[in-house]
Amino acid sequence: MPERSPALFLDRDGIINVNFGYVVHAEQTVFVEGIFGLCEQALTAGYRLVVVTNQAGIARGYYSEAAFHAYMGWMQQEFAEHGVPLAGVYFCPHHPEGTVERYRKVCECRKPAPGMILRATVELDLDLASSVLVGDKASDIAAGEAAGVGRCLQVEAVQSMSDPQHVVFKADAFAPVREALLASPMRAG
Ligand SMILES: [Mg+2]
Numbered sequence: 001m002p003e004r005s006p007a008l009f010l011d012r013d014g015i016i017n018v019n020f021g022y023v024v025h026a027e028q029t030v031f032v033e034g035i036f037g038l039c040e041q042a043l044t045a046g047y048r049l050v051v052v053t054n055q056a057g058i059a060r061g062y063y064s065e066a067a068f069h070a071y072m073g074w075m076q077q078e079f080a081e082h083g084v085p086l087a088g089v090y091f092c093p094h095h096p097e098g099t100v101e102r103y104r105k106v107c108e109c110r111k112p113a114p115g116m117i118l119r120a121t122v123e124l125d126l127d128l129a130s131s132v133l134v135g136d137k138a139s140d141i142a143a144g145e146a147a148g149v150g151r152c153l154q155v156e157a158v159q160s161m162s163d164p165q166h167v168v169f170k171a172d173a174f175a176p177v178r179e180a181l182l183a184s185p186m187r188a189g
């Protein structure tokens with residue numbers, strides 16, 4: 001039996017792409033500085049790349065699930081072209097106060113609940129204790145901790161932004177994540 005792999009769980013908005021609010025088009029996308037390098041380091045070290053993202057914009061009727069999938073198809077292609085293919089994309093379309101009835105509920109997947117991470121763990125056969133999660137909100141960290149992810153890091157990558165042409169990133173914002181990738185027990189036992 002092959003060993004289960006660790007994952008680098010990535011929040012999307014604020015970690016992969018700059019969060020201008022309900023981003024769903026390629027032309028709205030500014031990738032966070034250093035994200036592809038971080039993913040390359042993770043892949044090289046044996047981590048699989050898994051996106052876990054709350055998408056309440058679907059429940060709020062701002063964009064459809066189909067539009068989300070189309071956008072994520074484009075994003076997955078961008079990752080593949082950078083040599084860092086994503087192993088999985090998990091999303092929560094729900095919100096307790098959504099305007100679209102079928103998505104209006106209290107669910108087990110919306111972070112801070114751990115549902116997306118637990119589902120990915122089963123479907124991708126991941127080892128949570130040696131995995132790392134990076135997000136920009138306390139709810140990301142809470143979800144990771146509730147699931148049992150070994151290391152969960154909260155990162156604020158953007159220094160300032162006014163519009164897509166004027167984003168200033170913090171220097172080396174992912175440094176703590178890169179350290180965690182190196183420190184995590186990759187071949188324990
Ligand atoms: Mg976020």
Ligand SMILES: [Zn+2]
Nearest residue numbers: 092094107109
């Ligand atoms: Zn959900």
